[in-house]
Amino acid sequence: xxxxxxxxxxxxxxxxxxxxxxxxxxxxxxxxxxxxxxxxxxxxxxxxxxxxxxxxxxxxxxxxxxxxxxxxxxxxxxxxxxxxxxxxxxxxxxxxxxxxxxxxxxxxxxxxxxxxxxxxxxxxxxxxxxxxxxxxxxxxxxxxxxxxxxxxxxxxxxxxxxxxxxxxxxxxxxxxxxxxxxxxxxxxxxxxxxxxxxxxxxxxxxxxxxxxxxxxxxxxxxxxxxxxxxxxxxxxxxxxxxxxxxxxxxxxxxxxxxxxxxxxxxxxxxxxxxxxxxxxxxxxxxxxxxxxxxxxxxxxxxxxxxxxxxx
Numbered sequence: 252x253x254x255x256x257x258x259x260x261x262x263x264x265x266x267x268x269x270x271x272x273x274x275x276x277x278x279x280x281x282x283x284x285x286x287x288x289x290x291x292x293x294x295x296x297x298x299x300x301x302x303x304x305x306x307x308x309x310x311x312x313x314x315x316x317x318x319x320x321x322x323x324x325x326x327x328x329x330x331x332x333x334x335x336x337x338x339x340x341x342x343x344x345x346x347x348x349x350x351x352x353x354x355x356x357x358x359x360x361x362x363x364x365x366x367x368x369x370x371x372x373x374x375x376x377x378x379x380x381x382x383x384x385x386x387x388x389x390x391x392x393x394x395x396x397x398x399x400x401x402x403x404x405x406x407x408x409x410x411x412x413x414x415x416x417x418x419x420x421x422x423x424x425x426x427x428x429x430x431x432x433x434x435x436x437x438x439x440x441x442x443x444x445x446x447x448x449x450x451x452x453x454x455x456x457x458x459x460x461x462x463x464x465x466x467x468x469x470x471x472x473x474x475x476x477x478x479x480x481x482x483x484x485x486x487x488x489x490x491x492x493x494x495x496x497x498x499x500x501x502x503x504x505x506x507x508x509x510x511x512x513x514x515x516x517x518x519x520x521x522x523x524x525x526x527x528x529x530x531x532x533x534x535x536x537x538x539x540x541x542x543x544x545x546x547x548x549x550x551x552x553x554x555x556x557x558x559x560x561x562x
Contacts (some may be wrong), residue, residue: 252293253542255521258421259465266516268296270525275304282317288531292538300333301353311360332357333372343375350386369396373403380415406460427470430483430557434458468522470515492556505539512540
């Protein structure tokens with residue numbers, strides 16, 4: 252498993268992460284098998300959020316109950332969770348009190364004394380950076396959170412937080428797959444009049460911004476065709492893309508999920524791929540893409556086959 256920098260402070264992490272948003276209905280044995288498969292593949296980084304599951308902290312609780320980690324086992328893994336979404340309203344909340352309450356709930360649910368990385372989960376339009384800073388300072392001073400980051404944030408939203416937050420933001424979790432790649436595609440088609448791909452979205456340049464500021468991009472939904480509308484692998488609507496993927500999978504002797512992973516891990520931004528599957532075989536297959544050395548031509552062939560304009 253290839254390692255990549257995690258933020259600007261010298262930390263490293265595997266470039267493939269196991270996301271656990273779908274374990275709510277899984278048995279303890281199924282969860283343990285999933286985690287063991289990930290560990291066997293070199294994945295020791297696990298991604299949670301307080302809203303994952305049937306109720307708040309559900310998946311965090313299921314993970315802790317199934318794993319029953321000893322202190323040494325806990326120290327051997329990285330636990331990341333998120334706070335800020337409130338499904339029943341007010342929908343998004345980055346207030347000091349909500350961040351503190353959310354972290355306390357996650358610590359209890361995960362049966363741990365500390366969170367390795369806390370992400371702010373989707374932007375709160377009513378954010379007060381000073382409240383976020385106060386919460387981060389208190390959590391860091393108490394040893395309850397070791398590193399901080401964001402999810403789905405634009406460059407200017409990160410800059411706004413930085414007006415008050417003094418901690419380095421180590422990660423920004425963004426949706427990215429071969430077929431859902433606006434954070435890459437816009438730059439490729441920049442200044443091409445009349446091309447929708449060239450349109451600047453979300454203030455533009457978030458991937459370049461994260462590279463400049465050494466914020467690690469974590470790519471979620473790496474196999475999704477678009478915004479939660481099914482996978483592209485084996486999808487007849489993406490026949491040309493799947494033909495290229497199948498050819499490369501045969502060349503590099505990895506499953507197709509490994510090639511979909513490799514398209515992201517090959518990028519020089521040194522991103523992490525967040526897997527959302529609960530199928531052990533898909534975890535191990537995807538992990539094989541960690542260090543597949545796609546050539547530039549192969550990378551662009553996949554990009555073009557996905558429907559993006561390559562001038």
